[in-house]
Amino acid sequence: MKRRKTRTIHLGGVPIGSGHRISVQSMTKTDTRDAVATINQVKHLEGMGCEIIRVAVPDLEAAEALKIIKKHIAIPLVADIHFNYRLALKAIENGADGLRINPGNIGSRANVEKVVKAAADVNAPIRIGVNSGSIEKEYKNAIKGEGKELVETTARAMARSALKHIGILEKLKFHQIKVSLKATDVQTTLLAHELLAKECDYPFHIGITEAGTLLTGAVKSAVGISMLLSKGYGDTVRVSLSAPPEREVMVAHSILRSLGLRERGPEIISCPTCGRCTIDVEEIATEVERRLSGSSAPVSIAVMGCVVNGPGEASRADYGVAGGRGKGVIFRHGKVVRKDVDESKIIDELISEIDELKEPH
Numbered sequence: 001m002k003r004r005k006t007r008t009i010h011l012g013g014v015p016i017g018s019g020h021r022i023s024v025q026s027m028t029k030t031d032t033r034d035a036v037a038t039i040n041q042v043k044h045l046e047g048m049g050c051e052i053i054r055v056a057v058p059d060l061e062a063a064e065a066l067k068i069i070k071k072h073i074a075i076p077l078v079a080d081i082h083f084n085y086r087l088a089l090k091a092i093e094n095g096a097d098g099l100r101i102n103p104g105n106i107g108s109r110a111n112v113e114k115v116v117k118a119a120a121d122v123n124a125p126i127r128i129g130v131n132s133g134s135i136e137k138e139y140k141n142a143i144k145g146e147g148k149e150l151v152e153t154t155a156r157a158m159a160r161s162a163l164k165h166i167g168i169l170e171k172l173k174f175h176q177i178k179v180s181l182k183a184t185d186v187q188t189t190l191l192a193h194e195l196l197a198k199e200c201d202y203p204f205h206i207g208i209t210e211a212g213t214l215l216t217g218a219v220k221s222a223v224g225i226s227m228l229l230s231k232g233y234g235d236t237v238r239v240s241l242s243a244p245p246e247r248e249v250m251v252a253h254s255i256l257r258s259l260g261l262r263e264r265g266p267e268i269i270s271c272p273t274c275g276r277c278t279i280d281v282e283e284i285a286t287e288v289e290r291r292l293s294g295s296s297a298p299v300s301i302a303v304m305g306c307v308v309n310g311p312g313e314a315s316r317a318d319y320g321v322a323g324g325r326g327k328g329v330i331f332r333h334g335k336v337v338r339k340d341v342d343e344s345k346i347i348d349e350l351i352s353e354i355d356e357l358k359e360p361h
């Protein structure tokens, strides 16, 4: 997939831009003031493949907690600030690697200058984030119409709002910027990116905001993020779900893997089952996926219900099982390695064949 050419910014040790792989990020759902709970969540997400973490910083206590949190996590931390420049300064002082803050929303020019100087001194990027639901009044007033017109006026308002904030930072010679433009619908999000891409070369943080619960949100995110990526937009991805943040990371990696852009983690290939099915494909595939959910091994594993299509798919994947009268045939790199495996033992025996999961000697 051809990517829109952007400049590169660095968030801690993670480069973001078209010359680098698309990173996966998430946001903690703990109370940031509870440093222990936040650290535990971040560590768990790190293990799942989260490469950048954002935390809400609603007050001074949360900004202070960053000092402890930063000491215990390995991935870069972005402090999510709204309106209060003092919290931004405190977050930087306590080790935040980046800020999510809109400079047009933090008051006087003096406030903005203080924040920009603090960020520049430690090379911390600033993400400008425009959400369709919270555009400033001056741009919101221009949003009108229905259908196509509403999509166009909203997307234009979003791009203009982003350009206003970008302009404020550029006037202060600050260019460590990334931008997110998030609407709750895919068409508006896509058009807003098209409009802004003509005006700047800053990397894009992409996602569909407030996408929904696990199933519907994952589908909407997959559609929206894939459309953006197919147009070349997107340098770091966050899937937003009303679900545990681990799910956001899993879905993001799954989208990137499906598009051939990243390879992290197992890919489960399983048949939809039909009247020929002779093993419980859903249970086996779900359990295999669950057991491998923390693994970064880029392996494909097929779970197929019968001998009609099963052996073909199972032998094409790195590892696989094909059912047959309550038993299973296990494949490993195209070859049958175990036959007549009792259904109750299929999961254990299939997993025991996966080299990539074995402890290094």
Ligand code: SF4
Binding pocket: 271, 272, 273, 274, 275, 276, 277, 278, 304, 305, 306, 307, 308, 309, 310
């Ligand atoms: S692999 Fe067999 S059980 Fe599964 S859908 Fe195909 S024919 Fe049906």
